[in-house]
Amino acid sequence: MLRAPIKPLPPRRSQYGVAPELVRKRAAELPDMVSVLVRDLFPDAAPVIYPGENGLEVIREATRKQMEKVDLSMIKPGDPVNVLGSHHGFTLLGGAPYAEMLRTIRDVVRERTGCTDIRLRVGVGLRFRESEEYIKAFGLDEYYEGKAAGVAPVDEGVAIETEIGTLYGIKKIYDARWIIHAHNSDVREVHFHRQVDRAVKPFGMSYARIETRSTYHQNLGPRAANFVARAIFDSPFVQEKFACAVFLMMSPSGVVGVDADNDLYALNDRVTYLGCRDYGKMMTLLGEIDEAITILDFPSPVPYVFAAGVIFANFAGANRDLFDLDDPLPPYTWYTEAFYGEDGRPLIEGVPPVNPAIKVVIHNYAWGGYPSAFFTEHIPTIVVGREQAELLDRDPQNLSYTKHTLLAEDLDTAVRFAKQVAGTDKILAFDGASGALNVSRSLGEYLLQKAPLVSRRVDGELLPKWLKQRGIDPSRIKIC
Amino acid sequence: MRAVTLYAVVDVDKCKGCTRCERVCPVLAIKVENKKAVVDPENCLGCANCEQRCPEMAITMAHLEQSRVVQESLAGVDMAAVNDLCRKAHLHPKQIICYCTATRAGEVAAAVLKGAKSPEEISRRTGVRTGCKVECIQPVLRLLHAAGIAPERPAGGYQWYGLTPTVWDIPEEVKKKYAQRGFYFDEDRKLLDSLVETGERREINVARTD
Ligand code: SF4
Numbered sequence: 234m235l236r237a238p239i240k241p242l243p244p245r246r247s248q249y250g251v252a253p254e255l256v257r258k259r260a261a262e263l264p265d266m267v268s269v270l271v272r273d274l275f276p277d278a279a280p281v282i283y284p285g286e287n288g289l290e291v292i293r294e295a296t297r298k299q300m301e302k303v304d305l306s307m308i309k310p311g312d313p314v315n316v317l318g319s320h321h322g323f324t325l326l327g328g329a330p331y332a333e334m335l336r337t338i339r340d341v342v343r344e345r346t347g348c349t350d351i352r353l354r355v356g357v358g359l360r361f362r363e364s365e366e367y368i369k370a371f372g373l374d375e376y377y378e379g380k381a382a383g384v385a386p387v388d389e390g391v392a393i394e395t396e397i398g399t400l401y402g403i404k405k406i407y408d409a410r411w412i413i414h415a416h417n418s419d420v421r422e423v424h425f426h427r428q429v430d431r432a433v434k435p436f437g438m439s440y441a442r443i444e445t446r447s448t449y450h451q452n453l454g455p456r457a458a459n460f461v462a463r464a465i466f467d468s469p470f471v472q473e474k475f476a477c478a479v480f481l482m483m484s485p486s487g488v489v490g491v492d493a494d495n496d497l498y499a500l501n502d503r504v505t506y507l508g509c510r511d512y513g514k515m516m517t518l519l520g521e522i523d524e525a526i527t528i529l530d531f532p533s534p535v536p537y538v539f540a541a542g543v544i545f546a547n548f549a550g551a552n553r554d555l556f557d558l559d560d561p562l563p564p565y566t567w568y569t570e571a572f573y574g575e576d577g578r579p580l581i582e583g584v585p586p587v588n589p590a591i592k593v594v595i596h597n598y599a600w601g602g603y604p605s606a607f608f609t610e611h612i613p614t615i616v617v618g619r620e621q622a623e624l625l626d627r628d629p630q631n632l633s634y635t636k637h638t639l640l641a642e643d644l645d646t647a648v649r650f651a652k653q654v655a656g657t658d659k660i661l662a663f664d665g666a667s668g669a670l671n672v673s674r675s676l677g678e679y680l681l682q683k684a685p686l687v688s689r690r691v692d693g694e695l696l697p698k699w700l701k702q703r704g705i706d707p708s709r710i711k712i713c
Numbered sequence: 714m715r716a717v718t719l720y721a722v723v724d725v726d727k728c729k730g731c732t733r734c735e736r737v738c739p740v741l742a743i744k745v746e747n748k749k750a751v752v753d754p755e756n757c758l759g760c761a762n763c764e765q766r767c768p769e770m771a772i773t774m775a776h777l778e779q780s781r782v783v784q785e786s787l788a789g790v791d792m793a794a795v796n797d798l799c800r801k802a803h804l805h806p807k808q809i810i811c812y813c814t815a816t817r818a819g820e821v822a823a824a825v826l827k828g829a830k831s832p833e834e835i836s837r838r839t840g841v842r843t844g845c846k847v848e849c850i851q852p853v854l855r856l857l858h859a860a861g862i863a864p865e866r867p868a869g870g871y872q873w874y875g876l877t878p879t880v881w882d883i884p885e886e887v888k889k890k891y892a893q894r895g896f897y898f899d900e901d902r903k904l905l906d907s908l909v910e911t912g913e914r915r916e917i918n919v920a921r922t923d
């Protein structure tokens with residue numbers, strides 16, 4: 234069940250990363266690398282609709298079909314409508330399925346309502362032009378007839394009165410009569426949102442101003458943080474504008490469908506359930522890894538590089554159960570980072586260490602544009618290529634990232650050295666290989682051996698606990 | 714500590730004088746004069762906010778010939794007052810509040826005690842708010858508020874809008890309403906309080922051994 238390595242996601246030309254031609258070798262090209270398919274690890278994994286034989290057409294069809302059950306009658310022909318997207322969707326499987334969903338939403342709204350003023354507003358993380366890059370790459374501005382724009386959390390704001398007080402959104406997100414929340418169910422930052430109100434999160438993040446995002450990461454605590462999203466979404470200001478939500482439904486294997494609903498909380502329950510079930514197994518399995526050299530090899534900032542749907546930040550915390558809400562503090566969150574003193578030791582007891590199984594990180598290809606020095610302070614890291622080190626040194630968010638790293642001329646040298654110092658030949662690549670993990674043979678065999686046990690443990694013990702903590706009754710969940 | 718290695722350069726041929734850069738600069742180091750943006754290189758901290766938001770792509774970031782460091786010195790500051798201000802803001806003086814510059818609450822408190830009266834002045838002295846430009850506005854506002862300072866927003870600017878709620882402000886009925894949905898307000902408050910209390914215990918111990 235070990236297969237030839239699956240082609241990793243190609244590098245992307247972006248101002249936040251080195252030029253693709255400077256990524257000279259990928260982890261998957263190293264000798265002794267193999268692929269383990271998600272469905273070989275977990276034979277009960279949900280079937281995917283993309284990637285597949287029929288390409289993007291299935292995304293279009295699924296979006297149309299799901300939107301049939303959504304009421305759009307509130308939208309009158311003269312009403313302006315904002316379709317709200319997030320940069321994150323474009324990091325999934327290269328971005329094409331998300332872009333296709335966004336195109337289809339526009340077509341359906343136009344056909345069903347006669348409305349012509351349909352705009353696309355795409356929020357960002359901490360790289361303020363990232364969404365503009367995706368809009369251009371996927372021709373979305375033309376598709377939206379010149380009405381597509383990237384928005385950033387430092388753009389003009391709007392005060393939103395909520396049941397906990399005033400929070401702030403981005404004015405351009407809300408400058409229409411109606412909004413359509415077009416997102417995805419990828420679990421991604423489970424260390425931050427803890428899979429609580431995952432589907433609501435963009436209201437506290439991609440669609441929000443800096444004040445709200447700072448509230449999330451500094452004012453509320455690691456398990457209460459995502460409440461800002463619910464507070465904003467429930468506000469009369471947002472409720473008055475909300476038309477419906479359309480989600481690309483993801484699993485570690487790929488796109489499993491599209492879901493749409495006028496009731497965001499009904500959709501949220503489905504997202505919570507599927508996220509715990511599908512990503513829960515993969516994350517628990519990664520937590521079983523006893524030692525590994527980790528190679529970052531994906532067009533995203535350090536914490537957001539993907540391996541079988543799981544981001545590196547989650548592997549950095551995989552020594553703890555990130556879904557278990559009884560565990561207050563993951564090994565990596567910004568609250569955790571804040572709790573380390575100048576001497577590098579925690580200020581309070583009970584701060585869990587960064588996953589000790591990660592012996593060395595090789596930064597073969599990952600972007601700047603996210604404060605990532607925490608990782609190099611806690612994990613021995615080798616950066617490949619002088620150009621990449623220089624890019625990070627110029628990044629205002631990573632001015633001390635390379636203070637704690639070694640520099641290697643090429644990937645082979647980095648791997649040779651890492652194996653020597655780490656004393657392991659287990660390698661895990663975060664390279665975006667679709668539906669699979671690209672790993673060294675030794676790690677592939679290890680994972681195949683561990684997976685059945687993990688599967689049974691999640692089904693029998695962990696999943697029921699995770700769902701109970703979130704108030705989800707699985708018998709009431711109807712998957713569309 | 715903020716190492717300043719870059720500064721903003723305006724291409725006046727491309728600049729249309731829209732003032733967007735002026736409205737987002739966290740230290741007010743760029744201004745539109747006679748319909749063209751002008752950078753004050755002495756005060757520019759190289760955060761690239763203007764470069765990232767200019768709709769005309771008229772700004773580039775250039776390397777400073779001589780880099781400099783921005784940091785508020787704690788020398789001569791009354792540390793009891795620093796600790797007291799942090800405590801009022803529910804912060805531990807040693808906790809990081811800006812993840813890009815690794816600036817700790819105590820340094821920002823010292824800047825306030827030394828006369829900084831706005832987030833802009835605090836950023837000029839400490840470098841906070843000039844990395845990602847997003848995540849650290851609230852602890853800065855909380856420390857100013859704890860010092861009894863109500864800063865004025867830069868006129869017409871988008872730099873910041875205001876203080877927002879904290880876990881210490883969540884109404885009981887909200888906590889009750891969402892208790893079954895995975896929000897752990899009281900438990901998180903306890904965790905954050907324990908951090909602040911550790912800071913207090915440390916002070917007492919230091920005082921006893923003095
Ligand atoms: S944002 Fe750009 S175009 Fe607008 S004033 Fe500044 S430099 Fe000029």
Ligand code: SF4
Pocket residue numbers: 720721737738739740741742743752756757758759760761762763764
């Ligand atoms: S926004 Fe940043 S880079 Fe631009 S002038 Fe202000 S400090 Fe300098």
